[in-house]
Amino acid sequence: EAGVAQSPRYKIIEKRQSVAFWCNPISGHATLYWYQQILGQGPKLLIQFQNNGVVDDSQLPKDRFSAERLKGVDSTLKIQPAKLEDSAVYLCASSPTGRYKVGRVTEAFFGQGTRLTVV
Amino acid sequence: ELKVEQNPLFLSMQEGKNYTIYCNYSTTSDRLYWYRQDPGKSLESLFVLLSNGAVKQEGRLMASLDTKARLSTLHITAAVHDLSATYFCAVDPYSGGGADGLTFGKGTHLIIQP
Numbered sequence: 001e002a003g004v005a006q007s008p009r010y011k012i013i014e015k016r017q018s019v020a021f022w023c024n025p026i027s028g029h030a031t032l033y034w035y036q037q038i039l040g041q042g043p044k045l046l047i048q049f050q051n052n053g054v055v056d057d058s059q060l061p062k063d064r065f066s067a068e069r070l071k072g073v074d075s076t077l078k079i080q081p082a083k084l085e086d087s088a089v090y091l092c093a094s095s096p097t098g099r100y101k102v103g104r105v106t107e108a109f110f111g112q113g114t115r116l117t118v119v
Numbered sequence: 120e121l122k123v124e125q126n127p128l129f130l131s132m133q134e135g136k137n138y139t140i141y142c143n144y145s146t147t148s149d150r151l152y153w154y155r156q157d158p159g160k161s162l163e164s165l166f167v168l169l170s171n172g173a174v175k176q177e178g179r180l181m182a183s184l185d186t187k188a189r190l191s192t193l194h195i196t197a198a199v200h201d202l203s204a205t206y207f208c209a210v211d212p213y214s215g216g217g218a219d220g221l222t223f224g225k226g227t228h229l230i231i232q233p
Contacts, residue, residue, distance in 0.1 A: 033220055042123075042207050042223030043162070056218035091161065107152070108221070110162040
């Protein structure tokens with residue numbers, strides 16, 4: 001079974017530029033997450049999709065970050081304009097179903113991430 | 120706001136020794152996950168703990184969950200160099216409405232020396 005695919009693996013941009021990351025989840029996985037992992041910290045959830053709808057974007061800096069999941073499969077995360085503090089690894093994860101139903105718990109599988117450096 | 124605290128954040132130990140990593144969290148939850156991350160790699164799921172008193176073991180690693188104390192432990196027995204990595208605990212905070220993203224600790228950077 002193919003894992004979660006992300007591209008690019010690395011990106012270096014200047015501050016105030018824009019950047020986009022792409023994620024292809026495991027086939028059939030309805031739930032998709034984007035996490036931000038700053039060096040030396042644990043991942044922080046940015047946004048969660050269930051199929052093509054947003055379930056939770058409470059921690060997404062909406063003034064500069066946007067994400068979409070067209071057709072409920074692939075997803076893109078965009079930053080515009082980027083700031084120095086956006087330097088981080090952006091991780092995409094997917095799981096087969098939403099895990100909120102009582103008694104049903106599924107794991108999330110993570111991609112390798114995109115390492116963004118803003119200079 | 121849910122807080123997840125791990126300690127220690129950095130651990131250097133010798134092969135053959137035993138040690139425990141602690142994970143405390145600030146709100147009610149009975150779903151806790153342990154992940155491993157190697158440098159430059161993604162997160163690998165190690166354990167999923169779903170109830171009070173849950174204990175799971177895989178090789179030299181054993182994880183447990185005490186939901187009343189809001190504490191999980193990851194115990195390493197007779198450490199070997201291959202276990203060197205960063206270990207994260209993560210909590211599913213039951214925020215409702217279908218939102219089930221995890222809240223992670225800062226991670227424990229483990230180095231095992233020969």
